[in-house]
Amino acid sequence: MKMPAIDQAIVGRRAAIAEQLRRIVGREWVLDSETERRTYECDGLTAYTALPLLVVLPENTEQVRRVLQYCHEERIKVVPRGSGTSLSGGALPLEDGILLGTARMNRILEVDAPNRIARVEPGVQNVRVTEAVKHLGLCYMPDPSSQAISTIGGNVAENSGGVHCLKYGVTSNHVVGLEAVLPSGDVVHLGGDFVGGADREFDLTGTVIGSEGLLAIITEITVRLVPQPLTARILSLGFRNVEDASKCVGAIIGRGIIPAGLEFIDRKVIDAVSSMLGEVHSREVEAILLCELDGSKIEVDTLVAEVEAIAKANGLAETRISKTEEERAQIWQGRKLAFGAMGKIARDIYVTDGTIPRGKLPEILRRIESLSKTHGLDYANCFHAGDGNLHPMVLFDTAKPGDLERAEAFGADILKACVELGGVLTGEHGVGVEKRDLMKYQFSDIDLIQQQRLKCAFDPEELLNPGKMFPMPCRCVEFGRTRIGSGKTRFPEIPRF
Amino acid sequence: MTNSQAVRTSPRFRPGSLDEVMQTISEANAAGRRLEIVGGGTKHSLGGPVLADAVLDMSGLAGIDFYEPEELVIKVRAGTPVSTVRDVLAEKRQHLAFEPPAYAAFFGDASANDTIGGIVACNLAGPRRILAGAPRDAVLGVEGVNGRGESFKGGGRTVKNVTGYDMPKLMTGSFGILAALTSVTLKVLPAPPREITLLVAGLGDARAIELLADLLNVPADISAAAHLGGSRADLPTTALRLEGIQESVVARAAQLGNRLQRVSDVRTVADEESRDFWRKLRDLSSFAADPDACVWRLMLPGTQAARVVNAIGGEAVYDWGGSEVFIRMEAGKAEEHAQALRTMMSEAGGSACLFRAPAELRRCVGVFQPRPKALQELGERVRQMFDPNGILNPGKLGAAGNGEA
Secondary structure: OOOOOOOHHHHHOHHHHHHHHHHHHOHHHEEOOHHHHHOOOOOOOOOOOOOOOEEEOOOOHHHHHHHHHHHHHHOOEEEEEOOOOOOOOOOOOOOOEEEEEOOOOOOEEEEEOOOOEEEEOOOOEHHHHHHHHHHHOEEOOOOOOOOOOOEHHHHHHHOOOOOOHHHHOOHHHOEEEEEEEOOOOOEEEEEOOOOOOOOOOOOOHHHHOOOOOOOOEEEEEEEEOEEOOOEEEEEEEEEOOHHHHHHHHHHHHHOOOOOOEEEEEEHHHHHHHHHHHOOOOOOOOOEEEEEEEEEOHHHHHHHHHHHHHHHHOOOEEEEEEOOOHHHHHHHHHHHHOHHHHHHHHOOEEEEOOOEOOHHHHHHHHHHHHHHHHHHOOOEEOEEEOOOOEOOOEEEEOOOOOOHHHHHHHHHHHHHHHHHHOOOEOOOOOOOOOOOHHHHHHHOOHHHHHHHHHHHHHHOOOOOEOOOOOOOOOOOHHHHHOOOOOOOOOOOOOOOOO | OOHHHHHHHOOEEOOOOHHHHHHHHHHHHHHOOOEEEEOOOOOOOOOOOOOOOEEEEHHHOOOEEEEEHHHOEEEEEOOOEHHHHHHHHHHOOEEOOOOOOOOOOOOOOOOOOOEHHHHHHHOOOOOOHHHHOOHHHHEEEEEEEEOOOOEEEEEOOOOOOOOOOOHHHHHOOOOOOOEEEEEEEEEOEEOOOEEEEEEEEOOOHHHHHHHHHHHHOOOOOEEEEEEEEEOOOOOOEEEEEEEEOHHHHHHHHHHHHHHHHOOOOEEEEEHHHHHHHHHHHHOOHHHHOOOOOEEEEEEOOHHHHHHHHHHHOOEEEEEHHHOEEEEEEOHHHHHHHHHHHHHHHHHHOOEEEEEEOOHHHHHHHOOOOOOOHHHHHHHHHHHHHHOOOOOEOOOOOHHHHOOOO
């Protein structure tokens, strides 16, 4: 992975820069020793590492503003980081850039039940928001599987999903306002502290969400709270082949039922999980669908019966349906353990993240099977079937020379197949460095250039998280030139990293 | 000369294909010709008066590119009438969950057709916004032509998609100052088969909004929460809607009915009568009959709404549990109260938009809530990156849309 050239002059000034930043955030909150910096060398995508120039841990918006203003004046690059759970290398450090951590900005500033919002700092872990409002009967809906660790700031930067976004939407549907600091040091407030706060004319809230730390540093987030659903029940539906399971997904949604969650697990994952939980599944089951329904009791009971009937009509081979909260938790356990269980079988797992139109499920599964043979690596499947978001797990062994490269090539081929089938490269993990060079498979040059122009409007010096998301450097100076009287812009030689 | 006359007398381009849109804009950019983008023309007078040399009429780009009910997705060209999309979806018992308002009559020309492009460009949602979101939450993909005449796309056709910046959200609500939308891909949802509306008469505004806030914290999937209040001739009405399958709607109506019974008498209307109530509220039909009155649209924390309305006066429609308020008043009053409203909104963290008013008043008062300097400048830089010469809808968003051209 080629990253932008390292500015050695900046690296050489490490001590002096640390001294200046300490004046802003306090002595102990700038980490400069190699051992301390080593902790931050990678995020959830552990194949890539880099030692940051310095780690800076501001406490509030004012400190963030002053840090950014200083970095802007000195032309120092900045990489933001929450808990570092990104699976795409979004928080991969730069050797000539500071790593700006939000760990100390971890306060829940306000819970406003009548307006159904909570205002939080970026370093608050996702799960803490729901915990803080539970006593009011409310919750924060987006629940990425990293929710115990990952922060709201990181969720906003990546526009995180989760198992319940089929019915309830992703992070951007639940964030109504943001406070952010631009690379220039200007503080802006986007959206508002109420439901509909980001609906106003030319609102940039939705633009900053999912921008992977390339546009601004988020310092405050206003999220929408919703009433905790009264009841939820889950069906575990076993099928003899993946086609039947796929067809059942389409049939449920086609009938007008939007489950709270609809997950797919293949036989390899079933076996791995069963051995951990001591569960027994019929030998003939090749795939399991987990279908969760929530709402009022009568509604849930009605829909559970309806989904079971639909599954029966689509080749159902085995059924478990939760009647109590404990049973529901037990059934979910299998899905939650999936990635860990595979880790017991394979030495390394490479998880990828494409999305396809639901109807293409059987086709993509066939293609993955065939790619597995081409690349000579095994894989397992466990994914959000309801919204077509795949997480194929490529099994490999870093100790074997060439295995990591083969796993990455296998993963890239799966993502290219997703795009060919009308889908996208990433459903929820982000582009980061991982899928950066694949962007050209999904977007034309002009699509990418228009996105980069947007970057230039926020960050004309290209100081925020450079080297991520785009396969080529921005050309802000050129974009900024106003031109009258020209025809079409041409892009003869677009430099790539 | 009225605004609609201006639209009719300017030179008009009506491209029939994407290539023609690119060519029209590219030539306009080269010539420094400013364009006003219109679909059905229903929202021509929503926003600042546009200083244009010609009209770019998008109604020629109409039609459905694909509709896949099982995938819950539809891709439509920007100039397609909203009614066409509604009808096509209804055949499969689906709908646009954000409940697009039809403001043609409200803005004075009941015969005009509002288009999908217009609804998305203005990010207008109806009462169901509180449960199902706004256009910004439903737009999965966009295609458009920027001010240089280049066609680009953003997003895609799947709900889960974080590949690149969220261009669909940037384009939604940008009022045509960044690009002319040529197509949008929308998430659609099953239309609920049944609906029941609970109506309570005679509550004061503050009490009504407090009640709505309480009930919106109850897990009952309330799909609309409104109050017809302010200074009005008839009795104020507070309304809550429940939608879904028969069993569920009946159970939830009983649950809410019990709570409401403690406050006041509850009347229940169902299905067609309920739909009719919300359609009128959504389309601001009560204000359509009085075309000369001005209407402010406030967006603010619901808990502040009654206080602001009380300070200003006028007939008010509170939607979204109080977070969106429309207030009707005479032109003189609208001008007189402008400064006070803007100040109150700024303090409340909300915004006041002069939603319907004569062009002269919109020009002198300004339509939208002024923005702080840093945000205003950021917006201007974003606009320049799409439309460097400011030829698309200049003036529509006030200063943010005034090009240097």
